[in-house]
Amino acid sequence: MSQPAAANPLASMMTGYWVSQAIYVAAKLALPDLLKNGPQTAEQLAASTKTQPAALYRLLRGLASVGLLREDEHRRFAITPTAEPLASDAPNSQRSLAIMMGEEHFACWGELLYSIRTGQSAFEKIFGEPIFNYLSKRPPQAQIFDEAMVGVHGRETGAMLDAYDLSAIGTLADVGGGNGSLLRGALEKYPTMRGMLCDLPGVVDRARPLIAAAGLADRVQTIPTDFFAAIPAGADAYLMRHIIHDWNDEQSLKILRNVRRTIGPAGRLLLVESVIPPGNDPSFAKLLDLNMLVIPGGKERTETEYRELYLTAGFRLSGITPTWADVSVIEGRPV
Numbered sequence: 001m002s003q004p005a006a007a008n009p010l011a012s013m014m015t016g017y018w019v020s021q022a023i024y025v026a027a028k029l030a031l032p033d034l035l036k037n038g039p040q041t042a043e044q045l046a047a048s049t050k051t052q053p054a055a056l057y058r059l060l061r062g063l064a065s066v067g068l069l070r071e072d073e074h075r076r077f078a079i080t081p082t083a084e085p086l087a088s089d090a091p092n093s094q095r096s097l098a099i100m101m102g103e104e105h106f107a108c109w110g111e112l113l114y115s116i117r118t119g120q121s122a123f124e125k126i127f128g129e130p131i132f133n134y135l136s137k138r139p140p141q142a143q144i145f146d147e148a149m150v151g152v153h154g155r156e157t158g159a160m161l162d163a164y165d166l167s168a169i170g171t172l173a174d175v176g177g178g179n180g181s182l183l184r185g186a187l188e189k190y191p192t193m194r195g196m197l198c199d200l201p202g203v204v205d206r207a208r209p210l211i212a213a214a215g216l217a218d219r220v221q222t223i224p225t226d227f228f229a230a231i232p233a234g235a236d237a238y239l240m241r242h243i244i245h246d247w248n249d250e251q252s253l254k255i256l257r258n259v260r261r262t263i264g265p266a267g268r269l270l271l272v273e274s275v276i277p278p279g280n281d282p283s284f285a286k287l288l289d290l291n292m293l294v295i296p297g298g299k300e301r302t303e304t305e306y307r308e309l310y311l312t313a314g315f316r317l318s319g320i321t322p323t324w325a326d327v328s329v330i331e332g333r334p335v
Ligand SMILES: C[S@@+](CC[C@H](N)C(=O)[O-])C[C@H]1O[C@@H](n2cnc3c(N)ncnc32)[C@H](O)[C@@H]1O
Pocket: 132, 149, 150, 153, 175, 176, 177, 178, 179, 198, 199, 200, 203, 225, 226, 227, 228, 240, 241, 242, 243, 246
């Protein structure tokens, strides 16, 4: 007789992708949106999603077995609070993240062995080019990516603003700021602060209406930027959240040296990243590091590695402020 996976941690780990792919299909079919107004049967949901009712029932039952749905005695399924963040309009919605994980990311993790053998990005092997080139040619996937970043990192905005004082910053540049959600959070907290959103042209085009809708169009400049070419001047602090972890040391130094070229003598460099702790304790950063290897070909770093990177790029690492989320603010001052 087989042992239930829940009773066997190794089996749960090995079959973990069964659950993640089931979540992906639920998100792709927008089941959490469809269930928002009350429970439905597999047949009702199959009619809305153009899927096969018996197969869909099996998906729903599987999701109920891990606590994401609940089946009643009439074979109707209701959404549980755990799955509510998968709805499209949930705060920091996880829907696009689930879709991105189930599509490109799942394919790339299937090539983890390639990345471990070669040290190279599996994404480039599969899709034939680096992820940000790929996204720049595919607006629908790029929009999913921008939203997925809010899904995975959105909660870090409040954590960072709680932990790190930005009150002395007149103008904050968010370099690689995606759809501007972090900048919007900072400007809401500091009403006299101005912002510069610097990202690739297509990304800032998609962010502009969101910034206008938040009533911040007159306080935020949206600046198409290639941070490997140059970083726009004029900010008191240059913030980069989950940027440097996308790149290897050589590429990271190029970006940081471009910041160094443009930053004023009293300026601040603020990286927001998950710093890898020493030892064997569980840490999101240690697995995120593998994701960085297979997708963009980058890496998570230890405190020592950040110190070296800063020094080589012309900065002194002046402090690391941990937050209640899995990230720290790594502050640098020009030397
Ligand atoms: C991992 S995402 C992080 C987004 C955002 N900072 C956050 O924390 O949610 C990396 C960002 O870097 C941007 N990016 C990639 N290459 C870039 C380049 N060469 N110049 C400027 N931005 C770039 C991407 O468009 C994307 O928004």
